[in-house]
Structure formats: C-alpha cells, structure tokens
Amino acid sequence: xxxxxxxxxxxxxxxxxxxxxxxDEQFIQLEELQDDVNPNFVxxxxxxxxxxxxxxxxxxxxxLMSNPPNFTKLDDYxxxxxxxxxxxxxxxxxxxxxxxxxYCATENFEGCFRTFQQINLEYSTLKKKLVxxxxxxxxxxxxxxxxxxxxxxxx
Amino acid sequence: MESxxxxxxxxxxxxxxVVDDNKVNRKIHQKMLDNVRVKNLGVKNGKEAVDIHxxxxxxxxxxxxxxxxxxxxxxxxxxxxSMGISSMIVGVSSRCxxxxxxxxxxxxxxxxxxxxxxxxxxxxxxxxINPNY
Numbered sequence: 001x002x003x004x005x006x007x008x009x010x011x012x013x014x015x016x017x018x019x020x021x022x023x024d025e026q027f028i029q030l031e032e033l034q035d036d037v038n039p040n041f042v043x044x045x046x047x048x049x050x051x052x053x054x055x056x057x058x059x060x061x062x063x064l065m066s067n068p069p070n071f072t073k074l075d076d077y078x079x080x081x082x083x084x085x086x087x088x089x090x091x092x093x094x095x096x097x098x099x100x101x102x103y104c105a106t107e108n109f110e111g112c113f114r115t116f117q118q119i120n121l122e123y124s125t126l127k128k129k130l131v132x133x134x135x136x137x138x139x140x141x142x143x144x145x146x147x148x149x150x151x152x153x154x155x
Numbered sequence: 156m157e158s159x160x161x162x163x164x165x166x167x168x169x170x171x172x173v174v175d176d177n178k179v180n181r182k183i184h185q186k187m188l189d190n191v192r193v194k195n196l197g198v199k200n201g202k203e204a205v206d207i208h209x210x211x212x213x214x215x216x217x218x219x220x221x222x223x224x225x226x227x228x229x230x231x232x233x234x235x236x237s238m239g240i241s242s243m244i245v246g247v248s249s250r251c252x253x254x255x256x257x258x259x260x261x262x263x264x265x266x267x268x269x270x271x272x273x274x275x276x277x278x279x280x281x282x283x284i285n286p287n288y
Contacts, residue, residue: 029273033186041186049179079222083249084179087271 003143006136013133022126027089039141043134049088050127056081057120064113074112075104092122167288169281170213171195174204174231175220175247180270184218184247187277200224201231208235214242215284218272221248221259229262236263243284247272 001009017023027042034041059077063070082097096119103111171193175181181197188195193216198204200223217235221228232244246259246267256267266283268276281288 026271029271030183032274033183033190035190037189038186045179045182048182052178076222079249080177083177083270086249087177087179087183 001139003140006140006143010133010136010140013129013136017129017133021091022129024089024091024094026086030088040138043138046088046130046134049084049090053081053084053123056084057123060116064109064116069107069109069112071104071107071112075101078104090123090126093119093126096122167285169193169215169284169288171216171218172204172207172212172214172242173197173218174199174201174223174228175218176200176223177220180220184272187272187274190274191277191281193281201226201228201234204231205234205238208238208240213240216280217242217244219244219246219264220270221246221255229259232259232262232264243280245280 017027030042030045038044056077060074060081063074063077078097078100082094082101085094085097096115100112100115100119103109103115171188173181173184173188173195175184175197176199178199181199185195185197196207196212196214198207201219202225204217204219205226219228219232223231226234228246228248232246235242235244243265244263246256246264247270248255248259248267249270260267266280268280
C-alpha cells in the first residue's frame, strides 16, 4: 500500500479511537512526547501498559475468587490498574474501573464481577485496535526510513 | 536581555527524581523530563528514594507518588525532610480526596498535582524552581 493511503488509514483509525470513546486527551499528551529520539514512544508505553497490567488483572481475578471477598484489597488493585489506564488515555477501560470501585465501596460483589468482565472486554478491544493502529504507523515510519536511505544513497 | 536569559537556559541543568511504583507513569514522567532536558532518574518506591539520598545524590525536583509499596510518598517525604533535603518535592497522585492531599502536603510537599502530569503542569513546576527555565 502506498504511503498516502497508509496515512489516510492511520488517520481514520486514530479518529475512530477518539470518536468512539476508546481514547481520551491523555493519549494526545503521549503523542506530543514522541520525537525523533523516540519515534515509537507511544507504542512502547502502550506495550508496557499491556505487559504490566497482566499482573494487576491477575491480582484482581484472584481477589475476586477469595471468599469472603476483600473489597479493600479489590479496590486497591483496581486503583493501581485505573492509574495505568489513565496514563495511556484508555477512556472506556477507565470508566469501567471507576464503576468497579463504586461497587467495591458498596460491597456489591455481583456488580464487581459483572464490571470486571466488562473491563476485560474493553481492555481486549482496545488492545486489538491499538495493535492494528501501530502496525500501520510502523509501516509509515519504515517507508519514511527507506525514502531517507535512498536519498542518502543518491547523495 | 532575552538572549542572556536564553543563554542561561542553555547552561542550566536541572535534575529530577521520579518516585513511582507504576512503570508506565515512571516512563512517561521521565520522558517528559527528558524532553525538557532535565536529567532524571526513576525509582520504584519511597525507600529507594530515601536510599539514593543517603548515598549522597541530590535533585532539584522530586516527583513523589503517594501510594507505593514498602514506603509510601508520605513516609518518604517526611523522611527526606528530616534528613534536611530541601529539594522541591511535588506530590503526584490519582487519589485526590481533600484529606489525603492535606496529609501529603503536611508531610513536607512544596506542591501537589493530580496524575497524570502533563507538559503544562511540569513546565509550571520547573518554572517554580527556576523562573528562567
């Protein structure tokens, strides 16, 4: 696919991520940090988020299985996870984390359980969309690098 | 005068310590500091922050998270102040009840910001350390 079409595709995907409420302003803050020194900074942060949050999600799952449930512990784990979600601008996931904390506050186990399933769904959906988006942006970067290399060779 | 200030900016090298157990936040805050040419280090809890100061390191700015294992931000801030550390310590947290912020401030913070920090907030913090920055 040529670069113009790739750029159009990336733009469309990015716009959708914001329009459909998957991402918020914080993602733009990450993009603003990206530069020539770290052209893949956003992807690195998102990858780190998904790697690091496996442990947090596991902790929440385990805590949900304990009998009786320890809502203070659940809320603490969720608070950590929510913090990470905020940092990458994961808007829908963050919203469900807030809902989960509200259920913790009222010690509503059913609510916590249902919301956790929703969190997992939003988390996975966002991951798929971002992986695809970064595949496109990486292709664009590679095309740029190839073009630069050709220019240097010509000189 | 402006070019004099610009020259001063070029020679100022501020240093910062990012104290946060969350890798994502640490990396983001460190990148923000890199981008404004603030030399920085990251540690993952309050105890590591205290230990690094016991080793003799000093920083112009400390970005201190609140909730951390082993030693939290309040304990670490109190410990650093009792050691005579006069660095600007800015609390950053996503737990933002009035009572919690008050307790954090009373530990010895110079300022507090809700997480996540953004470039504008960081600039205002750096400006407080050095108006020419």
